[in-house]
Amino acid sequence: xxxxxxxxxxxxxxxxxxxxxxxxxxxxxxxxxxxxxxxxxxxxxxxxxxxxxxxxxxxxxxxxxxxxxxxxxxxxxxxxxxxxxxxxxxxxxxxxxxxxxxxxxxxxxxxxxxxxxxxxxxxxxxxxxxxxxxxxxxxxxxxxxxxxxxxxxxxxxxxxxxxxxxxxxxxxxxxxxxxxxxxxxxxxxxxxxxxxxxxxxxxxxxxxxxxxxxxxxxxxxxxxxxxxxxxxxxxxxxxxxxxxxxxxxxxxxxxxxxxxxxxxxxxxxxxxxxxxxxxxxxxxxxxxxxxxxx
Amino acid sequence: xxxxxxxxxxxxxxxxxxxxxxxxxxxxxxxxxxxxxxxxxxxxxxxxxxxxxxxxxxxxxxxxxxxxxxxxxxxxxxxxxxxxxxxxxxxxxxxxxxxxxxxxxxxxxxxxxxxxxxxxxxxxxxxxxxxxxxxxxxxxxxxxxxxxxxxxxxxxxxxxxxxxxxxxxxxxxxxxxxxxxxxxxxxxxxxxxxxxxxxxxxxxxxxxxxxxxxxxxxxxxxxxxxxxxxxxxxxxxxxxxxxxxxxxxxxxxxxxxxxxxxxxxxxxxxxxxxxxxxxxxxxxxxxxxxxxxxxxxxxxxxxxxxxxxx
Numbered sequence: 001x002x003x004x005x006x007x008x009x010x011x012x013x014x015x016x017x018x019x020x021x022x023x024x025x026x027x028x029x030x031x032x033x034x035x036x037x038x039x040x041x042x043x044x045x046x047x048x049x050x051x052x053x054x055x056x057x058x059x060x061x062x063x064x065x066x067x068x069x070x071x072x073x074x075x076x077x078x079x080x081x082x083x084x085x086x087x088x089x090x091x092x093x094x095x096x097x098x099x100x101x102x103x104x105x106x107x108x109x110x111x112x113x114x115x116x117x118x119x120x121x122x123x124x125x126x127x128x129x130x131x132x133x134x135x136x137x138x139x140x141x142x143x144x145x146x147x148x149x150x151x152x153x154x155x156x157x158x159x160x161x162x163x164x165x166x167x168x169x170x171x172x173x174x175x176x177x178x179x180x181x182x183x184x185x186x187x188x189x190x191x192x193x194x195x196x197x198x199x200x201x202x203x204x205x206x207x208x209x210x211x212x213x214x215x216x217x218x219x220x221x222x223x224x225x226x227x228x229x230x231x232x233x234x235x236x237x238x239x240x241x242x243x244x245x246x247x248x249x250x251x252x253x254x255x256x257x258x259x260x261x262x263x264x265x266x267x268x269x270x271x272x273x274x275x276x277x278x279x280x281x282x283x284x285x286x287x288x289x290x291x292x293x294x
Numbered sequence: 295x296x297x298x299x300x301x302x303x304x305x306x307x308x309x310x311x312x313x314x315x316x317x318x319x320x321x322x323x324x325x326x327x328x329x330x331x332x333x334x335x336x337x338x339x340x341x342x343x344x345x346x347x348x349x350x351x352x353x354x355x356x357x358x359x360x361x362x363x364x365x366x367x368x369x370x371x372x373x374x375x376x377x378x379x380x381x382x383x384x385x386x387x388x389x390x391x392x393x394x395x396x397x398x399x400x401x402x403x404x405x406x407x408x409x410x411x412x413x414x415x416x417x418x419x420x421x422x423x424x425x426x427x428x429x430x431x432x433x434x435x436x437x438x439x440x441x442x443x444x445x446x447x448x449x450x451x452x453x454x455x456x457x458x459x460x461x462x463x464x465x466x467x468x469x470x471x472x473x474x475x476x477x478x479x480x481x482x483x484x485x486x487x488x489x490x491x492x493x494x495x496x497x498x499x500x501x502x503x504x505x506x507x508x509x510x511x512x513x514x515x516x517x518x519x520x521x522x523x524x525x526x527x528x529x530x531x532x533x534x535x536x537x538x539x540x541x542x543x544x545x546x547x548x549x550x551x552x553x554x555x556x557x558x559x560x561x562x563x564x565x566x567x568x569x570x571x572x573x574x575x576x577x578x579x580x581x582x583x584x585x586x587x588x589x590x591x592x593x594x595x596x597x598x599x600x601x602x603x604x
Binding site: 006007008009010012013014016017020021047048049050051053054055056058060061062064065068069072073079080082105106107108109110111112147150151153154155156157158160202203206225228229230231232 | 334337338339340341342343345362366367368372375397399400401402403404405406407409411412414416417420444445446447448449451482483484511512513515600601602603604
């Protein structure tokens with residue numbers, strides 16, 4: 001459609017948006033198919049749509065918005081993924097982030113949602129592995145996953161206004177009732193497994209300690225929030241398995257039996273571990289309620 | 295005789311609530327008339343930001359200022375967003391809810407920028423209809439801010455001041471007169487900012503905004519990163535006289551100094567509430583500092599918080 005005196009409002013909005021979000025700049029945006037399908041005007045004719053000012057061409061004026069669009073979104077992603085930025089440097093991060101923004105343009109009313117698909121985007125666009133061993137790309141993807149979890153836990157639902165279960169709650173139950181209970185996890189509790197100790201790396205970055213990339217080492221983490229601060233704790237494999245089963249709403253008995261079947265250990269051998277785990281989980285406020293399944 | 299400020303109270307001199315000031319505010323509880331929050335920074339928060347807001351709302355009066363209403367967009371209104379906005383407004387007993395005369399995106403995208411509209415009859419009808427719908431949903435009259443802008447459209451058939459004035463009258467909404475935005479746009483688009491203010495229906499001005507900006511040499515950018523310059527203060531004096539006074543708020547969104555510095559800046563407004571007019575001076579009286587083009591982008595007060603991790 002050739003440009004006329006007054007295009008429909010939706011047409012001019014789609015045109016302007018196509019122009020200012022184009023990754024190669026305003027002139028390329030004006031010539032893009034998306035913009036041309038709305039308003040058929042070339043870069044050297046754009047003053048038919050956008051007024052020149054006394055000191056700026058129409059393209060220069062549009063560039064104010066184009067630069068602001070990209071700079072703002074990149075600033076948000078840099079802020080959310082500081083450890084990833086440290087690992088690969090800002091230049092490479094911006095390159096990845098620009099690709100992400102093209103694949104997942106912002107649609108939400110909140111900037112908090114901007115980075116939600118970034119870890120998944122990195123996983124999908126990663127280079128092929130040389131072998132089965134975790135590599136540099138896995139480390140970066142792990143970092144991104146962890147930092148996104150931190151964001152979600154930090155400002156998501158928490159337990160600051162909820163009373164978590166205490167040792168007294170547990171001691172008030174018979175052993176039988178206890179074993180057949182299901183525990184209600186704190187809404188902020190998240191479990192995750194990584195191929196690298198990315199939590200230590202991320203903490204070092206936040207403390208400005210300039211960490212070097214770590215060696216691969218499988219890590220199970222429990223990530224939660226207390227007093228509005230995100231807390232993360234490394235878990236042993238058996239502890240992680242039991243905790244995962246409880247979060248999946250298995251009874252305590254089912255969770256422990258499942259572990260024993262996996263390890264082949266007699267129950268007596270894990271009694272002390274189980275006591276210690278439940279003590280730690282109670283102190284850490286991982287659970288906010290007990291529901292009897294009987 | 296219509297009620298001034300549409301009947302909304304004059305809250306005095308307020309400050310935009312920013313997360314970097316949370317510790318200071320909680321520790322010292324300074325004597326501030328009121329706070330303006332960025333709605334989107336709190337409407338989904340279930341963590342520290344919302345907890346701090348709830349504490350502050352017990353002591354201070356709160357006004358909500360949004361950046362994602364997108365009243366001018368041709369996409370459908372986001373009803374989920376509006377429901378969340380209303381819920382937050384009810385929860386913190388917001389004095390009023392404001393946003394901008396702009397669009398933020400179309401075709402499902404949100405640019406997270408305050409994009410300008412062409413000003414003509416078609417866009418006026420569109421915006422007026424949407425304001426009416428939003429006011430029905432929110433069950434209150436909303437307050438809309440004149441944006442700072444960097445382009446104008448050849449298809450516009452009226453000035454921004456005429457558009458804003460007609461819009462507020464026809465939709466029966468309030469206005470947030472951002473004096474710095476008037477100044478920034480007046481330089482960028484070569485109009486008289488005093489004439490702009492004279493065209494604004496005085497009784498609809500519920501609130502003023504003040505802020506710093508950056509002179510790029512060829513244009514001004516509304517950076518909210520410094521002190522208010524003298525020409526903007528003079529414009530504020532004019533706006534104060536024109537309207538009879540309204541709640542006044544300072545925005546500071548980049549290179550944010552310690553809270554007392556920000557608060558002291560808005561308190562300067564008292565000096566400009568005098569009934570004695572300075573002789574009308576040609577503008578700009580003197581430019582704000584000049585920056586290189588690469589160093590500056592348009593700021594955005596909505597932010598993603600950096601998670602606090604043990």
